[in-house]
Amino acid sequence: MAAATARKVRDAAILKADSSRNEETTAWCNRDLVPLPPSRRTWGWFNFFGAQSLGALNVATWQTPNTFLTQGLSVGQAMAIIVVSRFIVSLFACIIAWCGLTWHIGFTIQNRFTWGMRGAYIPLLQRCLLNFIWNAIQCWNGGKLVTVCLTALWPSFKQIKNTLPDNVPTTTSEMVGFTVFWLISVPFLFIRPERFKKPFFISSVGCGVAMLAMMIWSLAVAKGVGPVFYKGETVSSTSRWSVSWLMMAGLNQAIGQKVAGMANESDFSRYSKDHMAFVVGTVSVQWIVGIFVSLGGLVTTAACQIIYGKIWWNPPDLMMVMMDDGKGSSGARAGVFFLALAFTFAILFQNVCGNAVAGGIDLAGVFPRYIDIRRGAIITFLATWIIQPWQLINRAATFVTVLSSFSVFLAPLLGxxxxxxxxxxxxxxxxxxxxxxxxxxxxxxxxxxWRVIPCWIAGWAPTIGGLIVSVGGMSSAPDALFQLYYTAFFTGLSISFTLFYVVNLIFPVKGAGEFDPYDDWATFTPGEAAKLNIVPNDNAEELPHIRLGASGYDPDSEQSRQELGLKS
Structure with a gap:
């Protein structure tokens, strides 16, 4: 009886496949891992603009200049780091995404031809771990914004009694905000990525307007900007590190914060209707919008320095001060509520897409028979309660530093x-x-x-020592360890790239440069197949012609009803 029940549970858990749509469910494949057909490639440049905006229109980008100013760099030097780092991020994002744009496969499958079908689990498990942790941390950051919203609605919420034990490093109000944010996020996990476009557009525009309104208000009230905006270089001549090394460290840090997203760009570029849609949408946001958000955060903070007599880099903290300074008036609370709400939904969709959905894709690659994007995203979100981000954020200050430094391992992977x-x-x-x-x-x-593993290890071996001594605060360590760590992205990528190329010259791989002569998966349009010199499938589709911002699906069609799990 128990064995029969177990079999029924297992059979129910196995994902179903529609063979008429070239789907399979095997130990290596399910509907979310196959090359995407044209009907699912619905994103245009403006949709990537909206999606990528969520990676720029957020608290982290807003606060970026503070990191460099506190190290003694000038405003000009800090902005130079931001401009250069965001250009490099945009460049490598497009390079990594090219495989997904051409062959319509994601990071999960892309690594199989480099690492081997089993070896690909190594980068996949790295990504799964990062997705779990970053998802939990972003849920906590979103919860802080929800706490601001609740305080704006009910000022007494700020004084709610803390009923948590002393060994829990947070308060009841923060936990309520976190729980509300988590619950609000869950329904969006059931939306498939090809249908994310309208939420992306609405939330990115809302957050952009909120940031602009916040900057205009602060400048109007302060009638100028404070001293922090004109901050010059304050690095002492006796400092261990010169300005050049501080800027290199800042550049490496700024790129490192984005390298996890760069690694799996193919997961989302495969939804693009054409190559230029991804390139234009990504570069316009990652480089241009990202620069202006950082500059806007600096201007707003500098103006608020005049208004409140203190520097507030963290928007949730600044919003609380704005309410206090407004003496709890309905006008101040209403303004703060809408600002916090816009920030909340921006971080929500960035987290759902960039961490939960990405985690779902990676988990689908590890367990293709049982996990698709939706199930994987739900598992990633449930793991938030196991990880307990309030413990990581409030107790382990170096933990986030370690996460940001994960480029030590990911840069060689990119190489x-x-x-x-x-x-x-x-x-x-x-x-x-x-x-x-x-x-x-x-x-x-x-x-x-076997060729790739030693080349990947050789990329991070020289820089791992610098990561250890930096996190451990071992200031007496040799300068060389720190300097290698400060160039970890460039050093790791270059070493692994060069070694892998040399190893493959000495030990060539089988089938390099070969491709299937026939489109068995009905992946390519006739035009795409002609460019790739592939015989098109008899059931080949053309790309859907859709208006700006549309979902690409007819909600009344049989296909869309199946996508939504509705009965026809």
């Missing part, structure tokens, strides 16, 4: 990915071999490409 796709395989991939291990060129030795 081997770029080298393999562009220089070893010359942008040619055998899609069938990515999903069927039998006689696959990507099975290598027992499912692992």
């Amino acid at each position: 081997v990915m770029i080298c393999d796709y562009f220089f070893i395989r010359h942008q040619k991939v055998r899609l069938n071999h990515l999903y069927h291990p039998e006689n696959s060129d990507y099975w290598f030795a027992h499912g692992v490409n």
